Amino acid sequence: MGRAALLVLADGRFPAGGHAHSGGAEEAVKAGRITGAADLEAFCRGRLHTAGLVAAALAAAAAAGADPAGLDAAADARTPSPALRLTARRLGRQLTRAARATWPSPELDALAGTFPKGAHQPVVLGLTARAAGLGPEDAAYCAAYESVSGPATAVVRLLGLDPFEATAVLARLAPELDRVVDRATVAGTAVRTAGLDTLPAASAPLLEIGAEAHAAWPVRLFAS
Amino acid sequence: MHLDHSHPGPAAVSADARRPDGARRALRIGLGGPVGSGKTATVAALCRALRDELSLAVVTNDIYTREDAEFLLREAVLPPERITAVETGACPHTAIRDDISANLEAVEDLEDAVGPLDLVLVESGGDNLTATFSKGLVDAQIFVIDVAGGDDIPRKGGPGVTTADLLVVNKTDLAPYVGSDLARMAADAKAQRAELPVVFQSLRAGSGVADVAAWVRAQLGAWTA
Numbered sequence: 213m214g215r216a217a218l219l220v221l222a223d224g225r226f227p228a229g230g231h232a233h234s235g236g237a238e239e240a241v242k243a244g245r246i247t248g249a250a251d252l253e254a255f256c257r258g259r260l261h262t263a264g265l266v267a268a269a270l271a272a273a274a275a276a277g278a279d280p281a282g283l284d285a286a287a288d289a290r291t292p293s294p295a296l297r298l299t300a301r302r303l304g305r306q307l308t309r310a311a312r313a314t315w316p317s318p319e320l321d322a323l324a325g326t327f328p329k330g331a332h333q334p335v336v337l338g339l340t341a342r343a344a345g346l347g348p349e350d351a352a353y354c355a356a357y358e359s360v361s362g363p364a365t366a367v368v369r370l371l372g373l374d375p376f377e378a379t380a381v382l383a384r385l386a387p388e389l390d391r392v393v394d395r396a397t398v399a400g401t402a403v404r405t406a407g408l409d410t411l412p413a414a415s416a417p418l419l420e421i422g423a424e425a426h427a428a429w430p431v432r433l434f435a436s
Numbered sequence: 437m438h439l440d441h442s443h444p445g446p447a448a449v450s451a452d453a454r455r456p457d458g459a460r461r462a463l464r465i466g467l468g469g470p471v472g473s474g475k476t477a478t479v480a481a482l483c484r485a486l487r488d489e490l491s492l493a494v495v496t497n498d499i500y501t502r503e504d505a506e507f508l509l510r511e512a513v514l515p516p517e518r519i520t521a522v523e524t525g526a527c528p529h530t531a532i533r534d535d536i537s538a539n540l541e542a543v544e545d546l547e548d549a550v551g552p553l554d555l556v557l558v559e560s561g562g563d564n565l566t567a568t569f570s571k572g573l574v575d576a577q578i579f580v581i582d583v584a585g586g587d588d589i590p591r592k593g594g595p596g597v598t599t600a601d602l603l604v605v606n607k608t609d610l611a612p613y614v615g616s617d618l619a620r621m622a623a624d625a626k627a628q629r630a631e632l633p634v635v636f637q638s639l640r641a642g643s644g645v646a647d648v649a650a651w652v653r654a655q656l657g658a659w660t661a
């Protein structure tokens with residue numbers, strides 16, 4: 213059900229602001245931790261199993277109908293870096309705008325009213341999936357995929373990395389992505405009955421630290 | 437052109453002509469064109485020309501710095517709270533055309549913070565000749581080229597030169613030094629644009645930004661009519 217809608221939402225060109233963000237890749241490139249396709253793969257794998265897993269579970273929970281305000285607080289608790297919280301809310305606000313224009317829904321209207329400056333992006337993503345007639349697993353897929361596709365696209369621009377190599381990295385990660393989505397979907401759909409504590413809280417300290425450093429740079433290509 | 441469709445709900449969705457409280461929002465004018473053609477200088481001159489008669493704000497879209505915003509702040513053309521910089525992820529045309537959400541948010545935040553505003557100028561990060569603004573972001577757009585970039589640019593056309601609501605050919609003071617033929621540029625522009633207006637200006641000589649300011653006033657008159 214809803215496969216075509218899933219493609220619309222998962223499309224990298226969905227106009228919700230993601231193009232201006234590198235998911236921490238710009239900082240990692242400058243620090244010398246990403247110099248080519250192999251490093252990019254390692255970086256993306258780390259992000260997928262930490263920030264990606266948490267985002268996917270939040271999105272699945274929101275798509276399953278869990279209370280968005282509770283999920284937003286849970287996302288805050290799982291995001292130590294103030295810069296990353298700001299980024300997540302900015303992107304959430306931008307996605308809210310795009311989603312309301314694309315799949316108008318009272319739930320998205322209510323979310324925009326409660327969070328005029330934006331809720332955490334994965335929460336908005338889950339509600340967007342809901343509005344599009346998609347389910348928790350679909351929402352988790354979008355979030356998990358974004359967690360790796362954003363850095364991959366950014367590194368193509370930052371390093372002049374061969375775009376075929378970058379896309380091959382994503383293809384190699386696909387089986388792992390499936391497994392992360394499975395975990396996230398189980399955890400996310402359990403929230404309504406078992407509470408917010410079933411959400412994973414995997415963290416990547418270097419991503420958090422890097423985001424703080426990056427936010428202070430005077431000259432940068434990406435907003436985060 | 438007016439964008440008069442409106443959406444219900446607690447916050448504006450896209451290019452709604454009205455703000456959530458029902459008031460008419462500010463007119464938004466985009467300034468695009470190649471790097472170095474004089475977009476920021478034109479914005480600065482417009483601010484100086486119009487700030488006493490209008491409530492103004494500016495959004496800049498820098499490619500990888502905040503230089504445009506910082507230039508405007510340094511020149512004190514407007515109070516700092518009326519100038520916002522949007523980051524474009526190395527893709528300035530995406531932020532003004534394909535994915536306008538960050539710019540829309542910047543405009544709305546300015547209206548919330550210092551509004552009501554009559555006019556918001558949105559400067560694009562310099563780009564190539566194909567970069568134009570989405571109609572979801574601006575109500576009218578100015579394309580700024582300069583005589584030093586080559587006098588064959590009007591002949592080459594492209595979406596900016598051909599379709600912008602106003603074409604500005606800047607730095608006419610430099611024409612003698614770079615061997616640009618202004619009459620030829622004017623004839624080529626006319627051929628590309630038919631009835632759409634073209635302004636030749638120098639911000640270093642003559643009446644400066646006066647013609648562009650007059651065009652902006654006329655747009656605003658139509659917007660508020």
Ligand SMILES: Nc1nc2c(ncn2[C@@H]2O[C@H](COP(=O)(O)OP(=O)(O)O)[C@@H](O)[C@H]2O)c(=O)[nH]1
Pocket residue numbers: 469470471472473474475476477478562606607608609610637638639640
């Ligand atoms: N000679 C001359 N220089 C100009 C004129 N307008 C702008 N400039 C200069 O051209 C350079 C680039 O202008 P700027 O506004 O930053 O270009 P932008 O990249 O399009 O924003 C600056 O050094 C300006 O001072 C003009 O009419 N004549």
Ligand SMILES: [Mg+2]
Pocket residue numbers: 475476477504559562
């Ligand atoms: Mg400029």
